Amino acid sequence: MLPSSTVENYLKAIYVAEAQLENGQRLVPMGQLAATLGVAPGTATTMVKALAESGLAAYEPYNGVRLTSSGERLAARRRRRHRLIESFLVQVIGMNWDEVHEDAEQMEHVVSDRLIDRIDDMLGHPESDPHGDPIPTADGQLPRRPLETLLTCPLHTPVTVARVTDQDAAFLRFIESNHLKPGETIEVEARDEVSDSVRLKGRRDARMTIGARAASKLLVTADGGRGL
Amino acid sequence: MLPSSTVENYLKAIYVAEAQLENGQRLVPMGQLAATLGVAPGTATTMVKALAESGLAAYEPYNGVRLTSSGERLAARRRRRHRLIESFLVQVIGMNWDEVHEDAEQMEHVVSDRLIDRIDDMLGHPESDPHGDPIPTADGQLPRRPLETLLTCPLHTPVTVARVTDQDAAFLRFIESNHLKPGETIEVEARDEVSDSVRLKGRRDARMTIGARAASKLLVTADGGRGL
DNA sequence: TGGCTGATTTTGATTAATCAAAACTATAAA
């Protein structure tokens, strides 16, 4: 009855892929799903058919797959667990934010609801995790904030880093050592299409230039207030 | 290469059963192993043969099974993880000692060594968990203390509760509400063979009588000092 | 309108863990 961690991982991968679909697309293609999960395409097909059986996903042969509302509910619950555990590992255990992903990945499947609630209480019901990723409430609601990336926010205006949408440890260490973690106030000074880069003014007026791809992973709030 | 949680559970069950073997017995019978793991006898046979293949257990057909030294090493590592996690859940997260077993049971299989070490540091390298069970060191050594049960300790002498060898939640709550947790100082006033019971003087001279079976699960140190 | 190509699905096997039930041992009683 309760979904295996394999099932939970498929739901998560579908959710993430759905959010990244271009323009009109509504279905995640099987090949992409199989690739992100690191399994053979046939395996993904078989598993997705099983998900469809149990009402967690809608599957159209040769077209792709998307989550049903109950699949989304499950995925949200799982995201909540993951993000609370990451927050906990960083804030309570004092692990670095670039080394918590793996442990959280494993623990989210096995920890009891009771322990999750306890952690939620301890942290004071946080709205987002150390990366700024929003934490769904127990009933699956997302606290929604309108965020912009460093590619779209206004120039020469103080903005607060709110979220870093990449879990890669090296990238996170880069963000940290340049004082670009959620909560920091920065300003975009210029964008250059040709060199594909963005110039920033950071803490203590430090200047730095980062690539557009990296810039797109830093989400900010336009006002100068606290991002959390 | 790294053992599945199923393998770890078999090792644990064999270890516990070995420690409980009567007098001259050196091997754990298959039937008993299967029963404690809740699997069919044939399943245990198959699995134990696989353990023997990989050098973790010594198996004698129709006689039984015991751990090899490398099996014991693995079991000790696993016990260390379990007990550190239980200690952590009680002392840091504030869960009750009667509700942590299940979570620890799951988490011990998945958390990273890095996190275990971090927990060990946070707790100050404790020698025993909240039940008083000793925590093996990272290289598998057990801090050994000579303990007696309430059935064997001297009468009319202050002793300190050091360990409670039963994980049953109801039993743990009983111990707690009667102030018999590890660290408490108590005295055995009398033992009665016929009624199969033991009379105690506890905190603030409270008198209570418990059954011999329960008394055998309370381990104490003869001196009046702190048990931890 | 074919026919090609790349993505998808099917098919047939494999591995780990399990069960039920049949076959087998070892020992203790007759």
Place this chain on the structure above:
DNA sequence: TTTATAGTTTTGATTAATCAAAATCAGCCA
């Protein structure tokens, strides 16, 4: 010494998750 029985092992199947490779489909290009 034979036999019953309790405990153990084997056998044949099952389930979840996976793979490789063969078969199939969809859409586009000519």
